[in-house]
Amino acid sequence: MRVTVVGADRPLGASLASGLREGFEVAAIGAGEVADIEGYGQVDLLERTAMDAALAGGEAVVYTAAFDPETQDEHTLLDEAARGVYVALTAAVAAGVGRMVLISRLDLLRDYPEEYVVNAQWNPLPRAEAVSLAPMMAEMVGREIARMGKVEVCCLRLGEIGAETTVDDALEAVRAALVEERSGHSWSLAHVASSGRFAGGRG
Numbered sequence: 001m002r003v004t005v006v007g008a009d010r011p012l013g014a015s016l017a018s019g020l021r022e023g024f025e026v027a028a029i030g031a032g033e034v035a036d037i038e039g040y041g042q043v044d045l046l047e048r049t050a051m052d053a054a055l056a057g058g059e060a061v062v063y064t065a066a067f068d069p070e071t072q073d074e075h076t077l078l079d080e081a082a083r084g085v086y087v088a089l090t091a092a093v094a095a096g097v098g099r100m101v102l103i104s105r106l107d108l109l110r111d112y113p114e115e116y117v118v119n120a121q122w123n124p125l126p127r128a129e130a131v132s133l134a135p136m137m138a139e140m141v142g143r144e145i146a147r148m149g150k151v152e153v154c155c156l157r158l159g160e161i162g163a164e165t166t167v168d169d170a171l172e173a174v175r176a177a178l179v180e181e182r183s184g185h186s187w188s189l190a191h192v193a194s195s196g197r198f199a200g201g202r203g
Contacts, residue, residue: 001025003178004058006045006088007065009035012103012161012170016062019171024178029054030065045084051091060178061092061100066138067158074130081134085141092151099152101177102142103170105135106159106191106198114197120157120189139189146186154180155189164196 002025007013009030014037017028028035029043044050045065055061066081085102092100108124126136139155146153154177159165173192193199 001059001178002027002057003060003062004029004055005062005064006030007063007068007103008037008040009042010064010068010070012067012158012167013062013064015167016064016171016174019167020062020174020178023175027054027058032070046080046087048087048091051087052094055088055091055095055097058092058095058097059099061088061097062103062174062178063088063100064103066135067103067105069131069134072131077130077134078137082137082141085138086145089142089145089151089153093145093148097151099154099178100142101174102138102153102155103174104139104155104157106157106164106193107132108136108139108157109198118198120191143187149186151186152182153187155187157189157191159193159196159198164193164198166194169194 004027005017007030008017008028009032017026017037020026028037029041031045043054065084069077071077109118111125112118124136126132142153156173158170191198
């Protein structure tokens with residue numbers, strides 16, 4: 001399977017792109033000029049023509065760019081999260097890509113009381129700030145495009161890498177999402193936590 005990892009210029013994306021090379025044919029792309037991964041290609045993630053070319057011939061996309069934002073500017077952060085996923089998914093549909101694994105954040109559930117056992121069926125509680133709203137917007141765009149029925153989107157919410165979610169567990173979850181049988185549902189959501197309050201609420 002040929003998989004395009006979007007956001008490979010950032011820590012999580014680079015780790016996933018490297019790990020997925022065992023068993024998959026991986027294309028690693030991102031917005032940055034350089035990345036610490038062999039064969040990396042710089043692509044304007046907000047430009048549809050560029051993404052059309054980057055995703056041509058692919059079978060699946062792992063979208064990590066919304067997990068590791070590189071800006072603190074609120075307008076840019078929200079634009080990159082929502083428009084980035086929109087451009088990637090519409091390009092994927094046009095290219096005939098069947099599946100996207102969208103990486104989001106467990107931070108969306110963090111404001112529930114500590115004693116609650118929270119799983120993927122619970123509604124997000126984003127805060128009124130861009131860094132919290134950005135992953136929510138990415139999820140909303142992914143869900144609505146998936147519901148058109150032309151591409152499957154599996155959204156994986158991860159905790160803080162190295163603290164709540166290990167890279168190995170994230171990689172295992174992405175691998176599983178890429179190869180699982182089509183379920184008939186165009187949108188699915190799961191939590192990936194190795195330890196901490198969310199580890200008991202997988203689903």
